[in-house]
Amino acid sequence: MKVAPVSGLLYGxxxxxxxxxQHYLRFGxxxxxxxxxxGISTTAAQWAFIAERLCVGHxxxxxxxxxxxxxxxGPHLNYSLDACASDLVSFAxxxxxxxxxLLGHSMGARIGIRAARWRPSSIRQLILVDPPVSGxxxxxxxxxxxxxxxxxxxxxxxxADAALRSPSAPRWPEKHIRARAEWMHTCDERALVESHKxxxxxxxxxxxxxxxxxxxxxxxxxxxxxxxxxxxxxQRLLPSIVIRRLExxxxxxxxxxxxxxxxxxxxxxx
Numbered sequence: 496m497k498v499a500p501v502s503g504l505l506y507g508x509x510x511x512x513x514x515x516x517q518h519y520l521r522f523g524x525x526x527x528x529x530x531x532x533x534g535i536s537t538t539a540a541q542w543a544f545i546a547e548r549l550c551v552g553h554x555x556x557x558x559x560x561x562x563x564x565x566x567x568x569g570p571h572l573n574y575s576l577d578a579c580a581s582d583l584v585s586f587a588x589x590x591x592x593x594x595x596x597l598l599g600h601s602m603g604a605r606i607g608i609r610a611a612r613w614r615p616s617s618i619r620q621l622i623l624v625d626p627p628v629s630g631x632x633x634x635x636x637x638x639x640x641x642x643x644x645x646x647x648x649x650x651x652x653x654x655a656d657a658a659l660r661s662p663s664a665p666r667w668p669e670k671h672i673r674a675r676a677e678w679m680h681t682c683d684e685r686a687l688v689e690s691h692k693x694x695x696x697x698x699x700x701x702x703x704x705x706x707x708x709x710x711x712x713x714x715x716x717x718x719x720x721x722x723x724x725x726x727x728x729x730q731r732l733l734p735s736i737v738i739r740r741l742e743x744x745x746x747x748x749x750x751x752x753x754x755x756x757x758x759x760x761x762x763x764x765x
Contacts, residue, residue: 503550504543509565513585515572518565520557523550527619528595529764531557532583532603535690536643538564538678541671542600545749548757553764556595558586560603562686564678574689576697580609587617596764600624601720601746602690608699611708621710622763625718625746627694628725637719638746640691647687650679671750704732711763716742717751737763 503522510517520539529549531542539557546555559566561582562574572578583606587595597618599607604626611618629636649658655676658664667675710733714721721729726738739759744751 503547503555507539507565510586510589512589513578513582515561515582516567517561517582517586518559519586520546522546522555522557523553526552526554528554528556528592530583530587530592530595530597531555532560532597532599532606533557533563534601534603536563536647536679536682536687537600537675538681540564540678541674542749544670544753545757549760549764554592556590556592558583560606560686562683564681568681568683568686570685572683572686574683574686574693576605576609576690576693579606579690580613583607583610584614584617593617594619596620596622598622598624598760599626600749601626602694605694605697605699608702608706609697611710612702612705615707618708620764621706621708622713622760623710624713625715625720625748626699626712628699628721628729629694630698630700631696633695636691636694640688643687643691644684646679647682647684650676650682653680655679665745665747667747667750700728700732703729703736706733710735711737711739713748713756713759714738714740715744715746715748715751716740717744718746718748720746739763 505521505524507520533542539559542557546557549555562568597607604623611621627636649655659672741748741755749756
């Protein structure tokens with residue numbers, strides 16, 4: 496008889512922090528805390544497979560950023576980087592997490608940078624996964640907002656599954672196609688638009704130059720988000736940063752090469 500694998504998921508829950516309802520998933524429950532902050536159109540549920548692997552020896556929280564997943568959304572919300580960073584700081588304080596490692600992917604990494612500058616005493620370590628390095632006077636983020644909004648529209652009609660299997664879509668494993676198709680419709684359109692605009696308006700380089708937190712940068716070798724010249728600039732701004740490249744993966748590196756991604760994360764955690 497086959498025995499079902501034991502899940503590290505403890506529960507999903509909501510907390511009111513920074514004046515809004517924030518949803519999160521918690522895994523493991525013992526050991527140093529890790530807070531995972533997903534990217535622009537990704538939810539906590541889509542990072543559960545990573546949290547399952549990291550929760551052995553760690554207390555892992557995966558956050559739904561405002562306007563995504565089961566966290567609060569709507570026309571009354573501010574979707575700026577500052578608002579999202581304030582959410583993160585307040586979330587950790589409301590749950591009395593104490594000091595924690597912040598693992599942020601793409602937009603989530605930019606949120607982590609801003610939060611770490613504001614609350615360095617709360618963050619034990621910052622792990623930045625392929626954050627957009629666009630900003631004032633810099634080259635544009637390589638992914639336009641149009642295709643993302645088109646996918647959101649498909650998801651709102653219940654057609655995301657077909658869109659994610661089109662010839663132009665990334666060749667992802669089945670479970671990740673299904674997860675994205677299931678959760679994409681929860682993204683607030685204005686949240687996506689405002690966050691994408693923020694990639695070009697917010698100056699995270701100034702934040703990086705003023706960080707006082709142990710920081711690692713994971714770069715996707717097959718992505719075009721962070722180029723070698725960007726790595727050199729970041730190293731100049733924050734000489735203590737540890738930069739690791741995952742040559743086999745694109746921007747969604749945790750999906751493209753899960754084992755390679757986890758190997759690097761576990762190494763920097765150690």
